Amino acid sequence: MYYFLDDQISFPHPDAVKPSGMLAIAGDLSLERLLLAYHFGIFPWYNDNEPIIWWCPKPRFVIFPEKVNVPKSMNAYFNQQKYQVTYNRHFTDVVRFCQLTPRNGQDGTWINNDIVLAYTSLYEMGYALSVEVWDGDELVGGLYGVNLGKVFYGESMFSLKSNASKFGFISLARRLAKEGYYVIDCQQPNPYLHSLGGDFIAGHDFQTILRNNRIEWLR
Numbered sequence: 130m131y132y133f134l135d136d137q138i139s140f141p142h143p144d145a146v147k148p149s150g151m152l153a154i155a156g157d158l159s160l161e162r163l164l165l166a167y168h169f170g171i172f173p174w175y176n177d178n179e180p181i182i183w184w185c186p187k188p189r190f191v192i193f194p195e196k197v198n199v200p201k202s203m204n205a206y207f208n209q210q211k212y213q214v215t216y217n218r219h220f221t222d223v224v225r226f227c228q229l230t231p232r233n234g235q236d237g238t239w240i241n242n243d244i245v246l247a248y249t250s251l252y253e254m255g256y257a258l259s260v261e262v263w264d265g266d267e268l269v270g271g272l273y274g275v276n277l278g279k280v281f282y283g284e285s286m287f288s289l290k291s292n293a294s295k296f297g298f299i300s301l302a303r304r305l306a307k308e309g310y311y312v313i314d315c316q317q318p319n320p321y322l323h324s325l326g327g328d329f330i331a332g333h334d335f336q337t338i339l340r341n342n343r344i345e346w347l348r
Contacts, residue, residue, distance in 0.1 A: 215260075223287070
């Protein structure tokens with residue numbers, strides 16, 4: 130049995146999560162609910178024909194910014210500055226590209242129009258961040274996520290040219306490391322993120338990071 134959310138802005142404790150990582154169903158994508166969810170490492174992930182499903186996987190797949198792995202194949206990209214990177218210049222464009230860019234082996238993405246509107250609202254309130262990767266004047270890659278205190282929750286990325294999203298992610302990780310961020314939450318594991326240094330940590334260790342982040346942020 131899963132927890133069904135009502136109109137009250139609340140969630141079950143992350144320790145109540147099922148082995149699948151699913152924590153709760155229903156609710157809405159209001160700014161207040163999203164902020165509460167991310168403070169505790171909970172995020173929405175669902176298909177368009179489903180109710181909203183809220184997840185809090187254990188163990189958690191993360192990348193520590195100072196430990197981001199730069200594959201040898203990327204060295205030439207950075208040495209030659211093949212691409213240029215900006216931040217928070219075209220947030221909605223990045224989300225739309227993540228929504229619409231075809232992916233190998235997938236018919237589409239989980240990003241629907243409600244997600245676009247909800248995360249744009251987070252961005253407008255200063256709680257989300259986009260990375261834009263440029264080849265001259267052309268937007269060729271990028272990523273976006275939720276940015277709370279010293280934790281970045283990666284949501285999605287896209288690439289229209291070779292290694293453009295990887296260039297953007299490594300650039301962001303280096304910036305976050307300089308700014309003293311605790312962790313980049315990858316939410317779900319995949320080989321792409323594993324190649325960049327992603328690995329699992331225990332659920333209680335992840336919650337400790339989030340608790341320390343909340344304490345520091347509220348000082």
